[in-house]
Amino acid sequence: MDLFDYQGHKAAEDTRPLADRMRPRSLDEFIGQPHISGKDTLIRKAIENDRIFSMILWGPPGCGKTSLANIIAHETRSEFVQISAVLSGVKDIREVIEKAKQQLNHFRKRTLLFVDEIHRFNKSQQDAFLHHVESGLITLIGASTENPSFEVIPALLSRCRVITLSAHSDEDIVRVLHMALSDLERGLGKMDIRFEDDALVHLAGLADGDIRSALNSLEMAAYHALKNTPGEGADRQVSLSDLEEILQKKALLYDKSGEEHFNLISAFHKSLRGSDPDAAMYWLARMLMAGEDPMYVARRMVRFASEDVGLADNNALIVALKAMESYRFLGYPEGELALVQAAVYLATAPKSNSIYLAYSEIKDAVTRTGALPTPMHIRNAPTRLMKDLGYGDGYKYAHNYKGGYVPQDYLPEKLQGQEFYHPSERGYEKIVTQRLSAWRDLKRELKSKRSGDETEDI
Numbered sequence: 001m002d003l004f005d006y007q008g009h010k011a012a013e014d015t016r017p018l019a020d021r022m023r024p025r026s027l028d029e030f031i032g033q034p035h036i037s038g039k040d041t042l043i044r045k046a047i048e049n050d051r052i053f054s055m056i057l058w059g060p061p062g063c064g065k066t067s068l069a070n071i072i073a074h075e076t077r078s079e080f081v082q083i084s085a086v087l088s089g090v091k092d093i094r095e096v097i098e099k100a101k102q103q104l105n106h107f108r109k110r111t112l113l114f115v116d117e118i119h120r121f122n123k124s125q126q127d128a129f130l131h132h133v134e135s136g137l138i139t140l141i142g143a144s145t146e147n148p149s150f151e152v153i154p155a156l157l158s159r160c161r162v163i164t165l166s167a168h169s170d171e172d173i174v175r176v177l178h179m180a181l182s183d184l185e186r187g188l189g190k191m192d193i194r195f196e197d198d199a200l201v202h203l204a205g206l207a208d209g210d211i212r213s214a215l216n217s218l219e220m221a222a223y224h225a226l227k228n229t230p231g232e233g234a235d236r237q238v239s240l241s242d243l244e245e246i247l248q249k250k251a252l253l254y255d256k257s258g259e260e261h262f263n264l265i266s267a268f269h270k271s272l273r274g275s276d277p278d279a280a281m282y283w284l285a286r287m288l289m290a291g292e293d294p295m296y297v298a299r300r301m302v303r304f305a306s307e308d309v310g311l312a313d314n315n316a317l318i319v320a321l322k323a324m325e326s327y328r329f330l331g332y333p334e335g336e337l338a339l340v341q342a343a344v345y346l347a348t349a350p351k352s353n354s355i356y357l358a359y360s361e362i363k364d365a366v367t368r369t370g371a372l373p374t375p376m377h378i379r380n381a382p383t384r385l386m387k388d389l390g391y392g393d394g395y396k397y398a399h400n401y402k403g404g405y406v407p408q409d410y411l412p413e414k415l416q417g418q419e420f421y422h423p424s425e426r427g428y429e430k431i432v433t434q435r436l437s438a439w440r441d442l443k444r445e446l447k448s449k450r451s452g453d454e455t456e457d458i
Helices: 003-010 042-048 065-075 090-107 123-135 170-182 197-207 211-228 240-247 259-273 277-289 294-312 315-330 336-348 354-369 384-388 429-457
Strands: 055-058 079-084 111-116 138-144 161-164
Touching: 042 065, 055 065, 065 111, 065 138, 079 090, 090 111, 090 123, 090 138, 123 138, 170 197, 170 211, 197 211, 197 240, 211 240, 259 277, 259 294, 259 336, 277 294, 277 336, 294 315, 294 336, 294 354, 294 429, 315 336
Parallel strands: 055 138, 055 161, 079 111, 111 138
Antiparallel strands: none
16 A cells, blocks of 8 residues: 555545554553552542642653653643654743743643653753752653663752653553554544454564554554455455565564563573574574564673673673664664674673672672671771771782782671682683682682681780
8 A cells, every 4th residue: 555545545534643543531541551540559649639740751662651741731730831852952941931931920820841752852951941840830741762860860850750661561552452443533443444363463562562653553554454445345354464464574473471482582592501503593583573672682692691601701791782782773674683693692602600600699698697797997988087996907909019919808707718709611711710719829828827827826
């Protein structure tokens, strides 16, 4: 179906995209995110009491950030203003502030400002909000797909509450698709088209948690079916095979929230650990072609680099992180090769789980022994009082000694002498083994000498 056919069918209807028409109008229509829409939740109470606070809505695309902002606007008595950080600058912000002052002075009405993609504002642009958010002139609702801790200035972030939204489940998306197909007013109900259940499940899987993407695909497929089955009373039914042909994306056996998801990621992880690059590439392709989130796979490789390669190859973690960054920069499909490159590197790298085992043992020791006191000689002594109390006494500055090492205890007294990290003889860890062995021998010799001196004194 070409663009002109598509637009011709839509000319007699609401020209807004289906995803926009189907936005929820109240929290009761808001699908998913029960921590937001559920009974007695913070957001629901704030809306019901008309006591909206400044907030940053953080979540992936299509999770409901803009819809939630619109619901807040419709169900509260504030003046609602919406801007996009992509299209707006400091001048636009100042205009909003001036209008907010007029609303407050003339009508005693608060202004609710919704900033889409707030993470795209630079520091000076975000600074422009600061005083007015603090004074209460505007109530700020920012939407961001990026972590606010990194993208929003601390001063503004401290004046807002971060509300985290997650990607929608496939079940939630299928539910929304059913609603769109049956809705006579805003949806596709008048088209009298039926999608088979497995077709809707496939649509939901391709959307990767993004309701907007799912509704866009549904609308395209529906108009394609309408074009190919003209006439009143025609059997307008879309099967899974029809949908695969329309979208040109074949459904693979894969359930991102079920057993097959865990089977494939397990097979991928074990292939990396087993140093089989061919199998690793195969399972990686299976996941990506079935619609798995590439960033999920990238995160698992970053974890693998520390858990299963560790210091046997110092570059493994760097390669995994660079592959993640490369995919984020290039996107689909160009970024896939960066993930494949990382998978092959990790599969062929020397392996060591020494770091993983050592940290597990240390966590057990912390749980078992509790908060043991820091030895006095390695405590910080920034004040005169602390120095008088003995903080830092006896500390030996390693750079003042031959080889940059001096035998000294750093663990709490109860754990002194215990060794948690046992590097392997593979890759770079072979060098680490030699260094640690020499240092530990020196420490044991010093302890043995001290023990002998104490015996002579007795």
